[in-house]
Amino acid sequence: MKNxxxxxxxxxxxxxxxxxxxxxxxxxxxxxxxxxxxDLGEDVEALADEEKLQTVPGIGSGIAAKIEEYLKxxxxxxxxxxxxxxxxxxxxLLEVRNLGAKTVQLAHKELGVRNLEDLKKIIRDGSLSAxxxxxxxxxxxxxxxxxxxxxxxxxxxxYVALTLAEEVLAYMKDAPGIKRLSAAGSLRRxxxxxxxxxxxxxGKDGASIIRFxxxxxxxxxxxxxxxxxxxxxxASEAGERQVDLRIVDDSExxxxxxxxxxxxxxNIKLRGMAKDKGLKISEYGVFRGAKxxxxxxxxEVYAALGLPLFPPEMREDRGxxxxxxxxxxxxxVGYGDIRGDxxxxxxxxxxxxxxxGLADLAHGLGYSYLAVCDHSQAAxxxxxxxxxxxxxxxxxxxxxxxxxxxxxxxxxxxxDILADGSLDLPDELLAELDVVVASIxxxxxxxxxxxxxxAMDNPYLDIIGHPSGRxxxxxxGYDVDLEAVLKGARRLGxxxxxxxxxxxxxxxxxxxxxxxxxxxxxxxxxxxxxxGGLQMMRFGVGIARRAWLGKNDILxxxxxxxxxxxxx
Ligand code: DGT
Ligand code: CA
Ligand code: CA
Ligand code: ZN
Numbered sequence: 001m002k003n004x005x006x007x008x009x010x011x012x013x014x015x016x017x018x019x020x021x022x023x024x025x026x027x028x029x030x031x032x033x034x035x036x037x038x039d040l041g042e043d044v045e046a047l048a049d050e051e052k053l054q055t056v057p058g059i060g061s062g063i064a065a066k067i068e069e070y071l072k073x074x075x076x077x078x079x080x081x082x083x084x085x086x087x088x089x090x091x092x093l094l095e096v097r098n099l100g101a102k103t104v105q106l107a108h109k110e111l112g113v114r115n116l117e118d119l120k121k122i123i124r125d126g127s128l129s130a131x132x133x134x135x136x137x138x139x140x141x142x143x144x145x146x147x148x149x150x151x152x153x154x155x156x157x158x159y160v161a162l163t164l165a166e167e168v169l170a171y172m173k174d175a176p177g178i179k180r181l182s183a184a185g186s187l188r189r190x191x192x193x194x195x196x197x198x199x200x201x202x203g204k205d206g207a208s209i210i211r212f213x214x215x216x217x218x219x220x221x222x223x224x225x226x227x228x229x230x231x232x233x234x235a236s237e238a239g240e241r242q243v244d245l246r247i248v249d250d251s252e253x254x255x256x257x258x259x260x261x262x263x264x265x266x267n268i269k270l271r272g273m274a275k276d277k278g279l280k281i282s283e284y285g286v287f288r289g290a291k292x293x294x295x296x297x298x299x300e301v302y303a304a305l306g307l308p309l310f311p312p313e314m315r316e317d318r319g320x321x322x323x324x325x326x327x328x329x330x331x332x333v334g335y336g337d338i339r340g341d342x343x344x345x346x347x348x349x350x351x352x353x354x355x356x357g358l359a360d361l362a363h364g365l366g367y368s369y370l371a372v373c374d375h376s377q378a379a380x381x382x383x384x385x386x387x388x389x390x391x392x393x394x395x396x397x398x399x400x401x402x403x404x405x406x407x408x409x410x411x412x413x414x415x416d417i418l419a420d421g422s423l424d425l426p427d428e429l430l431a432e433l434d435v436v437v438a439s440i441x442x443x444x445x446x447x448x449x450x451x452x453x454x455a456m457d458n459p460y461l462d463i464i465g466h467p468s469g470r471x472x473x474x475x476x477g478y479d480v481d482l483e484a485v486l487k488g489a490r491r492l493g494x495x496x497x498x499x500x501x502x503x504x505x506x507x508x509x510x511x512x513x514x515x516x517x518x519x520x521x522x523x524x525x526x527x528x529x530x531x532g533g534l535q536m537m538r539f540g541v542g543i544a545r546r547a548w549l550g551k552n553d554i555l556x557x558x559x560x561x562x563x564x565x566x567x568x
Contacts, residue, residue: 001043001284006067009079010034015091016082018101019108033063039206039227045071089115097145097221098138106131120146151239157472158539159502161187161194164236168199168216168243175212178203179250184260188312190542192472192505196242198260206247213245252284254297259283265317266310273305273321281305313545332545335538337557340369343414343437343465343497343525344534348393349374350382351529355393355400355409361534362407368560371410371435372397373525376424378416379441385413387429394432408560410434414465416441421454423461430460434567437497437525439465440478448480453488462567463523463555464489466499466506473503482511486518495521495555500540501533512547523555 014030036058037044047053048071053064070076086108093104093116107113110131111122122128123146129139165183172181178201182188185198203209210230214222220240221233230245248256259267260283274281279288285295286304294304302309307324311332314320323329345351346358353361355372362370374393375384385393394411401408412435416424423430423438430436438461440448448469455461467485470477489496496515499506504527507515515522524540526533544554551557558566 001045002071003037003040003044006044006070007034007037009070009076010037010063012091013079013082015094015101016086018094019086019090019105020082021102021105029063032058035226037067038229087114092116093119095223096142096149098141099145103134103138103142116146148233148240152233152242155193155195156236156238156241157502158187158190158192158194158505158542159536160236160238161197161241164234164241164243165197165199167218168197168213168234171216172199172201172209172213172245175201175203175209177205178209180253182257184257185262188261189263189315190313190539190546192508192539192543196244199243199245200248200253200257200260201245202248202250202253202256204249209247210245248283250296252295254299254301255281255285255295256283258298258301261312261315263316266315266321269317269321270305270307277305279304311545313542314548316546330548331550333541333549333551333554333557335541337551337554338367338524338537338541339559340367340371340410340556340563341365341526341528341534341537342371342412342435342463342523342556343373343499343527344370345374345382345414345527345529346372346393348372348389349379349384353531355396357531359400359404359407359409361531362409365534365537367407369408369410369563371412371437371525373412373414373435373437375441376413376415378418378424384416384424387425390425390429412437414439417451417455419443419446419451421447421451423455423458427458427460430458433460434564435463436461437463437465437523440469444469444477445479448478449484452480452485456488456492456494461494463495463497463525465497465525466504466527467496468506468508468511470506470508471503472505477506482507483514486511486514486520489515489520490518495523497523497525498540498544499527500524500536500538500543501527502536502539505539505543509543509547512544512549516547516549516553521555522549522553525556 010030011034014027018027036056044067048068053059053067054061066076066078090104090108093099094101107119107122107128111127113119113122123139123143128134129136165187169181172178180202182200184200186194187197201209206227210225213230214225214232218234219232220235223231223233228247232243233240234243246260271281279286285292286301294300299309308329310320320329344358346353346355358370375382377384377386390413397409397411411433413425413433414437417438417440418424438455452464468477468480468482496507498512512522524537526536528534528536
């Protein structure tokens with residue numbers, strides 16, 4: 001179907017005409033035609049063949065002629081005329097709030113503005129506010145619009161996106177006539193950062209579902225409100241985010257979910273495969289000629305191509321399709337396979353939760369163990385434990401364990417790796433602990449690789465904490481040769497951490513894959529300091545799944561007994 005393709009052309013024409021200062025009703029006519037096409041249940045090409053275009057309410061002879069022209073020739077003269085002389089980057093400016101086509105036109109004509117950078121420049125140097133009819137106040141508002149536009153274009157950590165999406169999903173359960181509902185896009189694939197948020201739903205009355213969506217109290221702006229697609233801006237922890245909702249018929253839900261989950265590269269590979277089999281795959285289903293052979297469920301869509309249902313985290317075209325065809329798709333760790341958390345701070349250092357509080361939380365998550373890994377004394381800023389305090393903490397943990405059934409607290413530390421690569425606690429104390437995580441917290445640029453390797457020489461070290469030191473939101477991380485650290489870990493039988501705090505997710509999926517190939521064990525720890533933080537485990541598991549780690553690659557998939565044995 002070319003419906004959407006042609007709708008996009010009409011939208012562009014409307015924008016261009018607006019910038020050129022065309023009268024409002026002409027602009028509106030194109031927008032309206034575009035939205036009608038988007039929502040049209042029938043194939044526009046079929047309608048044109050039967051010369052029935054003009055029977056569609058809202059499509060007059062002028063618009064019908066342009067559609068026919070495009071279908072016949074692949075071109076539309078009106079589109080070319082409307083866009084001539086207008087750079088694409090100028091059209092994009094229309095997405096900035098508080099900036100109308102009239103102002104864009106003025107800025108373009110009078111000051112030669114062609115893109116966002118130009119616009120920012122004429123705001124900074126005052127030439128925009130000097131234009132007739134502009135004034136400081138309006139320019140100020142435009143500047144605010146630019147800031148929120150730029151903010152909304154940035155990728156956000158998965159945690160921010162997922163929190164917002166889950167809030168929307170919970171709300172949408174009550175939408176009128178809604179049948180199925182799911183996150184899609186990079187969010188469903190658990191990428192460490194997410195661009196826009198894609199949500200898919202099925203139901204009969206798209207318009208009222210989208211109206212319901214647009215009335216969510218968190219919506220700050222409505223970008224589009226149709227019968228098959230709604231697009232809004234919502235407030236989130238990281239500023240404004242765009243959330244897209246698509247509504248499809250329930251019989252197409254599987255095909256649409258597969259399509260909009262992506263990734264694009266995975267989809268392109270599938271499309272090629274389908275073609276080779278004489279099939280066609282799209283967001284509407286899998287087709288043999290005009291006959292639809294799959295579409296209701298994702299499983300059925302994949303099965304139609306002779307493929308298994310891929311976990312969303314694997315859909316990146318990194319060899320998953322080829323392996324599946326050979327029946328060798330590896331089994332990856334499940335979210336429920338985690339038996340404990342191996343990096344947790346308590347109120348003995350800079351955490352906020354007591355030891356018994358942590359045990360309760362771990363119990364609530366169905367864990368069988370949780371390793372208390374407070375900082376060591378070099379981490380003064382974090383109230384790091386002296387050997388004496390650590391000994392007292394170990395006693396308290398033992399007492400607690402004796403009192404309760406179910407979850408076991410493990411004694412542990414997140415000991416600092418010092419400037420010379422030694423550890424910030426005496427060996428005889430390290431020897432008594434269940435779990436020794438060792439991390440670098442200072443001297444990020446100083447001999448990091450050598451220090452980590454030296455630290456791993458210590459027989460009591462179990463795990464290197466957050467091995468790259470990066471923060472997704474900003475900090476670049478250590479100056480470290482991770483390949484060398486990986487090889488060292490293999491040689492010395494040490495594990496590396498996948499720190500599951502959303503802003504770390506460190507090791508990243510690239511090095512996790514390498515660890516797996518080398519046979520280096522990975523330890524998942526949330527590094528939590530708060531009561532909510534234990535929930536971050538799922539981000540670690542998500543990234544582990546993206547790196548194709550299996551249960552056997554992960555320390556904390558072991559039972560308590562197996563784990564203790566391995567640590568000895
Ligand atoms: P993001 O938003 O940048 O974090 O990444 P995605 O993967 O969510 O990408 P997005 O939002 O642009 O599109 C959502 C999904 O729609 C994408 O994962 C796959 C599908 N999709 C988008 N564009 C195309 C395309 O041109 N071809 C195919 N086959 N699929 C596409
Ligand atoms: Ca997306
Ligand atoms: Ca999207
Ligand atoms: Zn740390």
